[in-house]
Amino acid sequence: MDAYDKGSEGRQDRDSRRIPESRRGPDPHRPQDSRPDPETPASSVPAPSAAPACASPPPIPPPPSSSPLSAPSPRPLLGGGSAGPEATDRPSGIAALSPRYRVVAALALAVVAVTACVHLGMVFLHLAPSNTVSKQHGKTIDDWIYPEFEQNWKLFAPNPLQQNIAVQVRAEVRTADGDVRTTGWYDLSAQDGEAVDGNPLPSHTQQNELRRAWDFYTATHDDENRPNGVRGTLSESYLRRITVMRLDREDAGGRGAVVDRVQVRSRTTNVPPPKWSDEKVSDQPTYRLLPWWEVTSADRPAGTGAEDGADAAAAVGGGAEADATGTDSPAGARTDPLADHPAARTARTEATGS
Numbered sequence: 246m247d248a249y250d251k252g253s254e255g256r257q258d259r260d261s262r263r264i265p266e267s268r269r270g271p272d273p274h275r276p277q278d279s280r281p282d283p284e285t286p287a288s289s290v291p292a293p294s295a296a297p298a299c300a301s302p303p304p305i306p307p308p309p310s311s312s313p314l315s316a317p318s319p320r321p322l323l324g325g326g327s328a329g330p331e332a333t334d335r336p337s338g339i340a341a342l343s344p345r346y347r348v349v350a351a352l353a354l355a356v357v358a359v360t361a362c363v364h365l366g367m368v369f370l371h372l373a374p375s376n377t378v379s380k381q382h383g384k385t386i387d388d389w390i391y392p393e394f395e396q397n398w399k400l401f402a403p404n405p406l407q408q409n410i411a412v413q414v415r416a417e418v419r420t421a422d423g424d425v426r427t428t429g430w431y432d433l434s435a436q437d438g439e440a441v442d443g444n445p446l447p448s449h450t451q452q453n454e455l456r457r458a459w460d461f462y463t464a465t466h467d468d469e470n471r472p473n474g475v476r477g478t479l480s481e482s483y484l485r486r487i488t489v490m491r492l493d494r495e496d497a498g499g500r501g502a503v504v505d506r507v508q509v510r511s512r513t514t515n516v517p518p519p520k521w522s523d524e525k526v527s528d529q530p531t532y533r534l535l536p537w538w539e540v541t542s543a544d545r546p547a548g549t550g551a552e553d554g555a556d557a558a559a560a561v562g563g564g565a566e567a568d569a570t571g572t573d574s575p576a577g578a579r580t581d582p583l584a585d586h587p588a589a590r591t592a593r594t595e596a597t598g599s
């Protein structure tokens with residue numbers, strides 16, 4: 246036994262000499278020497294470890310739970326951190342509004358929905374064939390549709406429009422000197438076309454006012470320009486007022502001139518067929534000439550001074566006749582409210598030759 250023990254100690258001594266001291270653990274069979282090794286500096290002597298020689302392995306974490314009832318991971322916030330469960334359950338949309346604003350939003354949506362339904366119903370009754378509802382409420386339907394929502398089926402008709410119709414007007418004007426002359430023809434349709442071309446948002450009047458007025462006139466007059474009832478007279482007055490307004494914009498007759506009469510005509514030309522078609526149409530324009538219309542003060546644009554000019558021109562004739570016959574009004578009496586108008590005074594001066 247002694248020899249065996251010595252042999253074991255001898256082998257352990259040889260093994261310990263081959264393994265460096267820094268990598269060799271403490272020997273349980275060898276008493277610990279607390280004295281420092283003279284050949285090893287004090288700074289390199291390792292401090293005794295309080296942990297046991299054979300440390301237990303770290304515990305294995307449990308696998309993540311796959312239960313659907315597990316709490317969701319908090320969402321990261323923009324400023325850092327995470328949102329708690331109260332943030333994930335917060336409502337969105339209209340439900341996030343206060344009760345007062347919910348009522349306002351509901352009322353706004355209801356108004357929009359009702360307006361859309363009413364508009365669709367009005368358009369349907371306007372386009373549908375004549376029926377009991379459209380006959381009974383025709384005026385209400387027309388007031389809703391015209392002029393902004395007018396609809397027609399001419400584009401999809403069996404024979405769509407294949408003509409270009411231009412509305413032209415000329416005027417008989419009284420100049421500031423008292424002369425009467427006739428202007429040339431003003432192509433009002435061409436002016437509207439120039440205003441619309443290149444304009445991304447043209448006005449409704451530029452596109453449809455003159456065209457609708459002419460369609461209204463032709464639909465309520467026969468080929469001899471005789472009106473068909475009250476609507477015919479109304480369409481004539483409507484067209485006349487539009488032409489007088491347009492002539493006033495163009496300053497027809499020059500500065501200070503007054504429009505006494507107007508005459509309207511239409512110039513109709515056929516749309517040429519495509520090159521691949523064998524259809525032959527005439528390229529000569531046709532005209533429809535309307536009679537001369539007297540312009541009244543109700544036809545003139547308000548606030549332009551044309552009303553006063555027309556009345557003054559009418560007063561010129563009466564004043565000139567009175568001066569020529571030598572009849573004067575009684576002293577202190579004024580029978581003509583425009584007797585002191587500058588145009589009337591000028592006409593009286595020229596009539597008396599003074």
